[in-house]
Amino acid sequence: MHVIIVGAGPSGLVLSLILARASIQVTLLDSEATIDSRPRAAHYAPSAVRVLQQAGVLADVRRDGFMPQDMTWRKIDGTPIVTLKDCSQSRHNPEALTVLPLNLLGKLLLKHAEDNPKIELGWNQRVVDIGQDAGRAWVVTRDQAGDLVEIWGDYVVGCDGANSQVRKSLFGEKNFPGKTWHAQIVATNVYYPFEKFGYDDINFIIHPTDYYMAARITTDGLWRVSYGEDTTLTLDEVIAHQPAKFARMLPGHPQPTDYRLLNVGPYRIHQRCADAMRVGRICLAADAAHLCNPFGGMGLTGGLVDVGGLAECLIGIAEQRVDAEVILNVYDRVRRGVYHTIIDPISSSNFLRVSATDPETAVEKDEYLAMVKRAGDDEGLRKELDDVSSLIVLLSRGLRDFFKGEGGL
Template sequence: MADPAAGRPFKKVLIVGAGPSGLLLAVLLSQHGIPVHILEASHELDQQPRAAHYGPPAIPELARAGIMDILEKNGGMRLNSMYWRNFSDHTQIAGFDGSVLKDAGNVETTLTEDLRTACLPMQDLDALLLNLFVTKYNGQVSWRHRVTKVDQNEKSAWAEIEVLAGDLDLTKATVSETLRIEADYVVGCDGANSIVRRSLFGDDYPGKTWDAQIIATNTYYDFAGKFGFNDANFIIHPEHFFMAAKITADGLYRVTYGETPGLTREEYVERQPWKFETMLPGHPKPDEYKIINFSPYKMHQRCATSFRVGRVLLAADAAHLCNPWGGLGITGGFVDVGGLADCFIGIWDGRAEESILDLYSEKRIEKWKTIIDPISSENFRRVSDADPTTRLGRDEWMQLCKKAEGDVAYTKELLMGFMDVRYDFTQHYTK
């Protein structure tokens, strides 16, 4: 069999982390014939409730990976209406109808004109991406390969690995052997606690952790049928703020809410029925809803000082973090790997110099600082506002949403502004 890397500027990319961003990058590179090897410490995909909404800027990347063609056939859906609501009676304050993006026109790609937010639980999206990578592109994933360090020289980069055995719990597993796997480039897509980033910068991850506790649940409750809720709803309150957004066509909602910081997981579980009865419409008792997943977590706003050091690169949560209100974390991560894929493809095809990887770092950091960080921060301040009754009068974005009501053209123009989080690296191809 012919060597796919024969005559190419490099031979292989090593990706650390079989999460959504690592899998999407692997598919995009494999489509172009670039050999990819994924290393994952766990024995399976992460099953915890995480992001489930992928905003308009991420849709072109999911479309070219082939995901949008199969999303709805696998339980996914598109999200249209999004509104902020009062806590007292859950009435609408302001919002928008995202269905105007169903025909957004050609945006950087001929693969899709429908830029509406896509919805699918992360573990299901991961499974689709993994299936594409392994079955369609014969991709290589090494499970239970825990990376302990990444290093490099002028000619290659490598990961030092512990191969795990025994207990499936990573904290209890034993090490059966140690390995060193080399490639031309190593990309860290290994999340907020990235060992790849730590290999480059130690514990330095500039930014802050919010003084707030968030609980994410996947919950069946008839928000739409009984209470007229929209596809995505953000209830503003300093203590009982929450989001209720559809994530599957059969009525599963992501219900994410604020809690008192500093309690144990057991205490949060014990308090959950009281929280739901207090904050949800209809004040339901536990027998009126069904919780599928429950996951407490902290929120962060952080960005690495560089997304490239020589042959080692960072993307998504390994490179930057933001709070989840508005979905800019996963959306920004997918836009990262789409841009990074274009950079690698340009180098592979001889159409770009290796210096385009420096541009990747520069531009993606710029987008985090100027768009992702300020907008996501304001999204959280909005939903947890101390004086919800006056928020509309102080909120430029909500006022723009009110102005756009009933005006399709203006609503589309407003929502297309989110595409600014993207950056077209192909414009820097030299040939």
């Protein structure tokens, strides 16, 4: 089997590695000259950790990353509202929540892909169209010289991110059902000693306008601060406003000389899911298929679970253990089901919790925070909470169960 993957982001790279480990030939194409290094994902929930294991990279990810300890929701003055102790449960869970900034994860994945003879990497190859017939699927790419080239395979997978050309070619330029929040989020990477102010590894600050997340993302003291900003500000205005925002929001009210800022990246946030994640021999995965806001880190986690499941489907097809038509429909149904029942509602409530909840009454009125508080003194409830947090893991495992029931594995 030969699979063409469009997009060498984290989802495309991980899918390539899993398929190549099963001796499937992969052509991985990207429109850019190398991987994207903007500050984006950093936290990978247990369901994604299992997929990193499937790709054979977990040991390296664990070597370079770490497993966070406590997670606290706070008022803007830093006062803790409630804390979830040992949020990754790293002592009990071999697939514990793991942190590694995406630029570092990307480099690590790329190294593994470059070392794998089953993966052919094509940079500066923008996919501009796709097609298929009964026995084959293909992409049309435009290279740097402007020449169009057709590349043929058995399947095409669009891992080409939020503005996916594969999705647009399948469903139309503007067809990506869902909504865009009336909010602008600014993601920054900054060296600043939050721990001196009693901040934990992950902190969510609840406030109507100055809401933010501050999370340690490396072991050498780099933090991700993602904060809400006025939607009317331009990029230049966001950058100019950042020192005033930090001085007002962060503990210790720092001036620019008190911290080292590495990146500032504003972006709009969405909750969207494509009408289908499979049309014939062409599939979509990760951001190309669905988007959510970043509070709670469910974007790439959901994307990695897509590619873990899709890889199992394609490997089953290559080994003639499953019916392609049946199993790819299962992929489509299960993964969109998980988006609509888990990722969309949970990530939406994560965002509303920090941006639209009264911090004074949050712990009484917000069901989740109330449960976190009660779980502090109740081991049984804590276990229940961890089980709820594992819901995505359980549902992602559903694909395997469907395999057995419908696909014949």
